[in-house]
Amino acid sequence: MRILVDVSEAAERLEELIELAFRGDEIVVCRDERPVAMLKPIAQKTDPFEKFLALAEEGRKNVPPGTTSDHSDFYDEHGLPK
Numbered sequence: 845m846r847i848l849v850d851v852s853e854a855a856e857r858l859e860e861l862i863e864l865a866f867r868g869d870e871i872v873v874c875r876d877e878r879p880v881a882m883l884k885p886i887a888q889k890t891d892p893f894e895k896f897l898a899l900a901e902e903g904r905k906n907v908p909p910g911t912t913s914d915h916s917d918f919y920d921e922h923g924l925p926k
Contacts, residue, residue, distance in 0.1 A: 845869045845870070846869070846870045846872060847861070847864060847869055847870065847871050847872065848872050848874055848879075849861065849871065849872070849873055849874065850873075850874055850875070851873055851874070851875050851880070854871075854873045854883075861883055862883065865883045865884050865885050866885045870882065870884065871883035871884070
């Protein structure tokens with residue numbers, strides 16, 4: 845949602861406007877009814893490895909306890925593929 849505010853109103857409501865911007869609203873600050881500035885959150889930099897670890901941890905929640913990854917169900921008692 846786009847929110848237009850006057851400079852003086854923005855000064856009074858800055859904390860609230862920051863919260864709205866953080867939630868995804870587009871805050872446009874106007875002077876004499878002309879847009880002069882925009883308030884938006886700074887993109888959070890995420891480390892790709894940290895993102896990978898978070899996804900891996902999320903995936904582990906779906907694995908039943910006691911499950912192994914040895915794939916023994918694919919092989920017979922002699923170690924040959926079924």
